[in-house]
Amino acid sequence: MSAAAVTGWVPALRKPSALPGFGITLGFALTYLSLIVLIPLAVLVARAGELGLEGVWQVATQPRVLAALKVSFLTAAAASVINALFGAVVAWVLVRYEFPGRRLLDAAVDLPFALPTAVAGIALAALYATNGWIGAPFAPWGIKIAFTPLGILIALIFVGLPFVVRTVQPVLQDFDREVEEASATLGATRLQTVLRVVLPGLTPAILTGVALAFARAVGEYGSVIFIAGNIPFESEIAPLLIVTRLEEFDYAGAAALAAVMLAISFLTLLAINALQAFSRRRFGDA
């Protein structure tokens, strides 16, 4: 589609803008998104479509698939909630306090981004196994971390942390300290200041971080596979089932499973976005 065609019909739909170049940039954005995101997804859906809607439903409702989807989405949700909490705290510490080593710590937050996921998975499995540094103290209590769903959770927290920290940090930086000080001078307790002044402003950023961390966690394969144990109905994640399908040369089945995951992820992200819009309206834009 050419830029001229876009400008032809779009002006009627948009608010007047002083910025030139709307048509060409929109045209570019659409083309680019189609090439990078939409076309590959369309191929996936088409591949799944070979089975028909009924076939996809059949794949998605097998007990083993349901169990794997449950493991994947529950651990991803739990991990992103935990990351919301502790990621916000990490961001707070990095923004609000000056201390030696702050920059180093700040850089370390990005490590889960940079590390190949398989490396992360192997390192985590070694640490949390019953003979590992962290796993060993838990072993006498009968708590196993690696090779259980708990291990999956740990891996997902690891890969998701930077998302929350990196989305909350800039918002916190732009926060007016005066607002908090005003709240204090008006007689609010510290807890009140945090809960009613700081947190509402941070909520949209935290939600964005959670959405990103969640999306990443649901699809995570490399790091989880080494620490999960991979037992069906227990610690088998949905992406592993997709890979298993591929091993059986069942490309349509794999695509069907992937499409189902995609649909659930998309709905979840939509819900998070709605929540975000709601909190923006409720508490004002941060």
Next chain:
Amino acid sequence: MTGRRTFLAAGGATIASIRTILPARAQAPQDVVLTNVSYDPTRELYRAIDDAFSKRWQESTGQKVTIRASHGGSGKQARSVIDGLQADVVTLALAADIDAIAREAKRLPADWQSRLPNNSAPYTSTIVFLVRKGNPKGIKDWPDLARQGVGVVTPNPKTSGGARWNYLAAWAFELDRTKGDQAAARKFVEAIYRNVSVLDSGARGATTTFAQRAVGDVLIAWENEAFLVQQEFGADKFDIVVPPFSILAEPPVALVDAVVDKRGTRKVAQAYLDFLYSPMGQKIIAQNFYRPFKPDAADPADLARFPKIRLTTIDQAFGGWTKAQAEHFADGAAFDQIYKPGRPVTR
């Protein structure tokens, strides 16, 4: 890049064929690169084979050959080749995986297995147990793996060729014991998998889980892998337990016709596979803990390490790979049926 390499390889092959006609004439043949797509525990074996072969090839033809090796779960490797990985030769864990390449991608003829001696298996192996030093759980034979309270480590048969041998060995044992009772065999194998707490995707992964992560009491492993672990971690950590009965594993090798013809590497690739059957190749095979097809060429000291086991074959016990594959590892087949929602966890 690929185009250029293909060209070089084609040149190399032509020159190599001229050389066989005019062996005395000194020429400067072009370098050639071979890609060997193999399975998980053959890393050490092929490192030794590749060194010896490229030396010999250079001596006899003057051509420098570099072998690139790719290792991973056998099923995954087969899929890579089907999806377009340019493998000149495949050396996988089981015939079913090479069958899949022939069937799905038509990269080699369906009768590939009859092209080389011994069903295209230059070496064989079997399935044994690796236990922790002193064998604290007293594991001696297959029924010990089904006992309550024994932690078993084996990879996922859906993704690992070795794991399929493990599974079938257990099944064949119970069949043999009960004189062919399939239902009993199914129950027996189920009991073993109930003792499995980690299903890795490949044999190496399972070895790591058992040896380094201290999971489980017994690793069901390739014989060569068990020896390697002992070598790697020291004989003071692990013992090898050889059950009286096991399965004869024949990991086959094959030329990928579509690739060697396109790249013009047929001659050197064929020589590479033939080398595996040569006395020197057989010797290296025995050194690396695989059972050689022709033991005469191997060092007797190496052979002495292989205990005598009563072995069944895939054809005897299961009527061939195609049948075993469909009945046990297809979607919803016997292996999938082991795992049901809410099954009792006994470990």
